[in-house]
Amino acid sequence: MKIRIGDIAAVSGVSFDIIAGEFLGIVGESGSGKSVTARSILGLLPKYADVSGSVELSGGEILGADRQSLRKIRGRRIGFVFQDALAALDPVYTIGDQLVEALQAHLPISRKAAMEKAANLLDEVGLKNPREQLKRYPHQLSGGMRQRVVIASALIADPELIIADEPTTALDVTVQKQVLQLLRRIAVNRGAAVILITHDLGVVAQTCDRVAVFYGGVLVEEADTLSLFSKPHHPYTAALMRSLPKLGDRERFEAIPGNPVQIRGTLQACPFAPRCRFAAPQCVEAVPSEYNTGHSKHRCVRVGEGKLMVEEL
Ligand SMILES: Nc1ncnc2c1ncn2[C@@H]1O[C@H](COP(=O)(O)OP(=O)(O)OP(=O)(O)O)[C@@H](O)[C@H]1O
Ligand code: SF4
Ligand SMILES: [Mg+2]
Structure with missing residues (x-):
């Protein structure tokens, strides 16, 4: 998939599959194209974005479907949960009114x-005492409770896919954990595929079956969580x-030197x-093509050049 927004190449090379019941994490630094990719699946990008x-x-x-079909798909087949639960709920209606309205629109x-x-x-x-909670307004609930309500409303039509974009960033650590466990349980119990977008590699390690790493609008590596953490192939994943910070070794935190990229025009190199x-010179001749082993993939022209490099990672 490719997405241009004005002269920004927001996404230049992203492709992935997800199957029922699977929990896929998408990680990558700010501006790497995670949200834009999610929004393109949901048909929620601004009109002037060019998606191919x-x-x-x-x-x-479903790409290119008309607005009405997309609205149906969003309501019924894909549920979504964004970072800001307060913005997703209407402050002037009770939780019950909002859920009932959404339910009656579907059933x-x-x-x-x-x-x-x-x-x-x-x-x-x-949520404890659900009948009581239905009578309350969004501002009467804590951030974690509100995010649970948003997740409940994403489940209304029993979607095949749930996309959660930084769903726990605004929550404190304990609540974060509970909300992630909840999403995990939903994937298992309902057989829904879940895409979890996050900055937090710790969250990915604990929650996801598979991980896709984005850099500069390109999916640079994808593998099952264990392989990715134990044996990263792409130099960016390795740097991540x-x-x-290693457990009990907080001093070893190492930032990646340099600044995140924003690609103007067309991406023409790694x-x-x-x-x-x-x-090396070959890295800037063209965008590295995807090397796919069937179980994992990466886009780096130098991986596999020799053992030395992988060990150096
Ligand atoms: N509405 C928009 N108009 C113009 N450019 C946009 C728009 N939305 C995103 N972009 C650009 O697209 C690129 C990808 O942005 P995106 O929001 O997908 O990043 P992200 O990986 O979700 O980052 P973050 O971790 O900060 O949420 C960035 O260069 C961003 O500036
Ligand atoms: S293609 Fe070249 S520049 Fe890009 S990650 Fe691989 S070695 Fe580094
Ligand atoms: Mg984002």
């Missing part, structure tokens, strides 16, 4: 039956891993080249 490529949901193409059910269903959803997302300590 393909987004298939259960084999059907031909009475208000009473919708209330019952809403209470069950709140119970599923771990090195930047993680986006990581200006910061990569392995950069």
Whole structure:
């Protein structure tokens, strides 16, 4: 997939698959194209964004679908949870009113039956006294509770895919953990595919089955979580891993030298080249193509050149 916004190449080379029940993490520094990718799947990019490529949901193409179909897809087949739960809820209606309205928009059910269903959803997302919570307004709930309500409303139509973009950034650490466990439980119990976008590699290590690493609008590496953490292939992934403070060894935190990129015009080289300590002339001749082993993939022309380099990582 490619996405241009004005003269910015926000996404230049991203492709991934996700299957039912799977939990895929997307990581990468600020501006690497994570949210833009998520929004393109949801059809929520501004009109002036130019998206090319393909987004298939259960084999059907949804990229380029008309607004009405996209609205249906968003409501029924893809649920989404963003960082700011307060903004996702309407301050002047109770939680119950909002869930009932959304439920009745999807299902031909009475208000009473919708209330019952809403209470069950709140119970599923771990809110105590769900019937009482239904009578409350968003500002009467804590940040963690509000995010659970947003997750409940994303579940209304039993979606095949849930996209969560930094869903816990605004929450404190303990609540963060609970909300992530909840998303994980939903993937397992409902068989929904979940895409979790985060800056936090610790969160990824604890929650995700697979990880896609973005850099400069390119998916530079994708692998199962264990392989990615134990044996990264791409120099950027390796640098990310090195930047993680080791347990009990806080001094070893190592920042990646250089600044994040924003690609203007068209990407014509490896986006990581200006910061990569392995950069060589062939890295700037073209965007490295995808090397796919079937289980994992990466885009680095120098991986596999010899054992030496991988060990140096
Ligand atoms: N509405 C927009 N108009 C113009 N440029 C945009 C718009 N949204 C995103 N971009 C640009 O697209 C690129 C990718 O942005 P994106 O929001 O996807 O990054 P991100 O990986 O989600 O970063 P963060 O971790 O900070 O959320 C950036 O260069 C950004 O400046
Ligand atoms: S392609 Fe070259 S510049 Fe890019 S990550 Fe690999 S070695 Fe570094
Ligand atoms: Mg983002």
